[in-house]
Amino acid sequence: MTFTVAIIGRPNVGKSTLFNRLVGQKIAIVDDTPGVTRDRRPGEGRIGDLRFTIIDTAGLEDADPESLEGRMRAQTELAIEDADVSLFLIDARVGVTPVDEHFAELLRRVGKPVVLVANKAEGKLGENGVLEAYGLGLGEPIALSAEHGEGMADLFAALLPFERDEDDLFDDVDDAPVTLRVDPETGEEVEVPLDIKRPIRVAIVGRPNAGKSTLINTMLGEDRLLVGPEAGITRDSISVDWTWRDRQIKLFDTAGMRKKARVETKLEKLSVGDTLRAIRFAEVVVLMLDVTIPFEKQDLQIADLVAREGRALVIGLNKWDLVEDRQAKMAELREMAERLLPQVRGVPLVPLSGLTGSGIDKLMGDLLKVYEAWNRRIPTAALNRWLASVLEHHPPPAVSGRRVKLRYMTQPKARPPTFVAFCSRPEALPDAYTRYLLNGIRETFKLTAVPLRLQLRKGENPFENKAKKR
Known part of the structure; x- marks a missing residue:
């Protein structure tokens, strides 16, 4: 993967369908409901022998910056800034809309490379939309059908100029990734090569509004994931790479899991299915509990699911900063864990605050311990x-x-x-x-x-x- 591609466009133009086509599997949730995708979702894209990082994004909407839609748009704008090239999708069957024209102007002002894609161009219904796309002033549009795989050769040709040699990836630095260490003899910081190991796959799970996305944002030190007071903001399982004390970690943010009886819509069922897949492919699962209402029935069911899937488990006690008598509270929670979760006896309970970042080092230390135990072989x-x-x-x-x-x-x-x-x-x-x-x-x-x-x-x-x- 030598360059990064962001898929952008207004809601329901087929961005997630194209993302799934390029990564070669149905990872992103696809539904007719507008605004299904909310966060930036990266994947390993491929067309023929061309490899790249592909980012699925939320639909571009003109909205108040403080609203959920406005915060979704901010995430998309960050993806545009980070990408080497953007694929701007329009719906060829609908044609160019005023919203398309508005965001085409925004892309021109950004000044980064854009490839215009007229999606859903299969059949006669899409022909007029392809012709209208010329009027956006973003060059020749690529007629594409993400659902049926038509037009991929043209997309390959459009992306090929952005490919870079692997040897050029570190042109802007002296060498491959390095980290700073203190020389024991001189006491000075020196650069040493970063020991890159296979990342540990960690899924962050829990009920809605347990603070999963907030915790990951605090770990990363940036607003990478969409957060807010609304319940159920996260829908897709989003993976992000992180390094903690030279150890490579791949974090998976997941949709909140409600009681099965309360999961009614098709979209929420798809989100829960995505969370279940994240648990199955994880190595360690961090179950986030709201310490003000801990060990609800749903929390216990999630913990039991993790144990049945054979994953290592750590329990994060979020909002610990709200607890007054912490010693008594911890004793109470340990007793509850031993009584209610005998299948994972001795599971670490880590007090933390996703908002302030307190407890993250303790969480990671316990996480590495259970990861080592999960991999251990007894002679x-x-x-x-x-x-x-x-x-x-x-x-x-x-x-x-x-x-x-x-x-x-x-x-x-x-x-x-x-x-x-x-x-x-x-x-x-x-x-x-x-x-x-x-x-x-x-x-x-x-x-x-x-x-x-x-x-x-x-x-x-x-x-x-x-x-x-x-």
Whole structure:
């Protein structure tokens, strides 16, 4: 990806449809309702062998800057500033509207490169709109159908001049990305190459108005995401890149999840589906709670969903600055977490304020700890020494007069940690004893806040015969 492209235009001209076409999958929510997209949504675009960053934006509307539509427009204007080139879409079937003319003038004043696209140009209905587009004064329009993929060769040709060689990406700096470190001998700051690792995928989830977007904006130090007092502003799951103490993080802002019975419109169902996908593809999930009304039923259902999906979990206690007796409140919340969320026993509870930024360092420190636990593998020898000790002090109960014999345990995978126990009668081992084993593994090997899996299989130690042959 050597350059950045912003897709702009008034509502319902097909921006998200084109975005999905260019990234090669249905990521952005598409609906006939105007104003579905509200934030800037980046993706990895591709036409043939041409690679670029593509940004889906909110529809351009002339509105009061303080209104929701006005704040959406401000996000779009930031995308135009950041992009190397903008794709200005009009609806060829409707033709050029006064709103199109207004924003075409705005783009000319900005002075950045613009490629004019007449979308929905398939069939005879779109021909007149393509001809009208010449009058916008933005050059020759590209006749396109984002829905059917027509005109992509012309779009490729229009974007090709903006491609840059990878070697030119750091022309404006002396070298690749660097960071400042203090030399222990001289005490002076020196530049050292930034250790770029694969970013950790972190989804920020919670009920509407829990402060998810505000927290991410504070982390980034900029108004990257649309925020406000209105509930349900975020609709798409928006990913943003962030670096915390030289560690690469990919943050996913998500739509607030209400109770299923209250999700009525098709658009909200699509938003919730997008949030569920963000959870499934995340590695760590931060569940944001409003500390003034914590552990509502919906909060518990979201936490249970995260555990069932096998993701690591951290709970952020937002609006902590409103709490007076903090020590008593924390004790109360810890007791509630242990009682209501036994499936993620020991989950970190982090007091924070998304508005002021207090608690973010603590949140990230706990996040990295649970991420490490989620990836941890326990040596088979250590696991079976622990199992032998457990069986000596608390063997499985007898079922129908016959005792279940546990012979061997191993961990075949991590992410989340998954264990397999070989025993004489898997079907007869009580669930309570299985939970006892999992809790013992969690406490002994410090696997708090991550879901654990235990599979029971019938058979002997699979390595016993190999050992005898040797």
